[in-house]
Amino acid sequence: MSILNIQRYPQASDPSLKAWNAADELMIHVSREYELDNIIIIHDLFGYLSCQLNDHQPQTVITFASQQNAVQKNAEHNHLMNIKQQMLLDDLDTAKCALLKIPKSLDLFRLYLSILSRSIDKNGTLFCGFMTRNFTNGWIKIAEEYFSEINQSKAHKKARIMILKGPKLKVENLVQEYNDENSQLWKQYLGVFSAGRIDYASQFLMDNIILPEGKFVAVDVGSGNGVLGKFIHNNAPEAEVHLTDDNLLAVRSCEMNVFGSNVKHHFSRNLDFLSDGPCDLVVSNPPFHFEYEINMDVAFQIFEDAFRVLKKGGDLWVVANNNLPYKPELLKHFHKCEVFAQNNKFIIYRCRKLN
Ligand SMILES: C[S@@+](CC[C@H](N)C(=O)[O-])C[C@H]1O[C@@H](n2cnc3c(N)ncnc32)[C@H](O)[C@@H]1O
The missing domain is CATH 3.40.50.150 (Vaccinia Virus protein VP39)
Structure with missing residues (x-):
């Protein structure tokens, strides 16, 4: 086997996580x-x-x-x-x-x-x-x-x-379909987050979030099948909505579920496709697993990127499991960060960019 120098990109904050096994x-x-x-x-x-x-x-x-x-x-x-x-x-x-x-x-x-x-x-x-x-x-x-x-x-x-x-030659449909409680049809490729139902954490966020008034620019980071982006698009049809995910199957699923001239899809591991400060709203139900590893590096990167792309006065809304230590990390970027809602499983943070 040749001696090669194979690294993780992005580098993991936990040095025990390796690029192969x-x-x-x-x-x-x-x-x-x-x-x-x-x-x-x-x-x-x-x-x-x-x-x-x-x-x-x-x-x-x-x-x-x-x-x-x-x-x-x-x-x-x-x-x-x-x-x-x-x-x-x-x-x-x-x-x-x-x-x-x-x-x-x-x-x-x-x-x-x-x-x-x-x-x-x-x-x-x-x-x-x-x-x-x-x-x-x-x-x-x-x-x-x-x-x-x-x-x-x-x-x-x-x-x-x-x-x-x-x-074996087997004809297979790689896209699953289901109807949610409001008879809304969802389509998603096998392997995309939350197959067969709306994720409870995302539902909790949609039940609580306050959307900006009028025309605005929003980003759904880690969009999965597009559930949060579609919620914004349905409730604020004039908003420019960006949906982005690291997983190509998620992006292809979003394209089947959320569309319109002011809806944009991105296959990306970060928010580099946006310049500094054009956004009024960023929403995320961030990942904290990477295959068999628990790894919050991506969530922390999302918080940092969200701060960069938000305008002054813009909000980041994050929903997470109660036990995840997100608040100190959010406070590194956002001076104002409140627990907006909480139940026995999930917590919603609303973080405002003040300057
Ligand atoms: C917990 S799921 C949430 C999916 C969807 N928003 C929902 O609520 O059902 C997290 C999503 O983040 C995506 N993801 C993982 N790493 C990412 C990254 N670096 N940038 C953007 N999305 C990422 C995963 O592919 C997954 O779709």
Whole structure:
């Protein structure tokens, strides 16, 4: 295995969080015994697999804007040129071999297998890497729907590989639909947050938030299927509403749910697409998990970015689980930050930019 310097982007505040683990190393080791022409790499969040297999000119499938940035940066500072980035949901070149780091979400695993079973040659092989502590029988059940042969490697350093062959041709709808309590139809790709119902925290925010009057500019950061952005658009049709998410499947879902000439969608890991100070309102139900890790770095970045893009007098509204330590972080940027509402599970902060 080549010695490469693979980093996390953005850097994690917890130094124990790494850019790869033993499952990635085992996938590289096991897959090298096979013919490695035309490789697809999927859910390679920081680019470890893509960089290690650079000699084979892999197609790396991009699901997240943060992943796109990390793969690019790691390739650049290791002087690697051959990684071809393909957006998830775009057509892939047929591959002899694919490497998939199994995601935490079973729905996202299903979506990936559905795509890969159509993109792998009939004699091809799919290597799915995981840490044994995360194993669930649900993976096998899903794998059996898409592949006819399923084997597992021996465990090494508490990691294992599921080796899948014989892709089955299965027609699948990757978009789920549901009606909320107001008979509003929602569509979302498998693997997008809060499948089948409106998230309770977001509902709590919508039950309490006070929207600005008249014309205004609003941003829904971490928009998921677009529930908060749509609430703003429905209640203030004249407002310019930006919806942004790191997950491409979330952005594509928002596009199906929220539309209009004053609605803008962004596939982004931050608010760099906005200049300083154009916004009256930022709303967020920020993420605090990243796969199996609890990580609040993204939430903290959202608070900092929100302060930058708000006008003087503009408000950031955040809903969160009661136990998350957001207030000290919000106060680093906003001098005025009140608990606007709270119940036994959730808390709503309203933070005003005074200067
Ligand atoms: C708790 S969910 C909230 C989704 C939606 N607003 C709702 O209330 O149902 C958090 C969302 O943040 C997104 N996310 C994660 N990291 C992000 C980042 N760096 N920038 C923007 N969105 C991000 C996730 O993909 C997820 O859709």
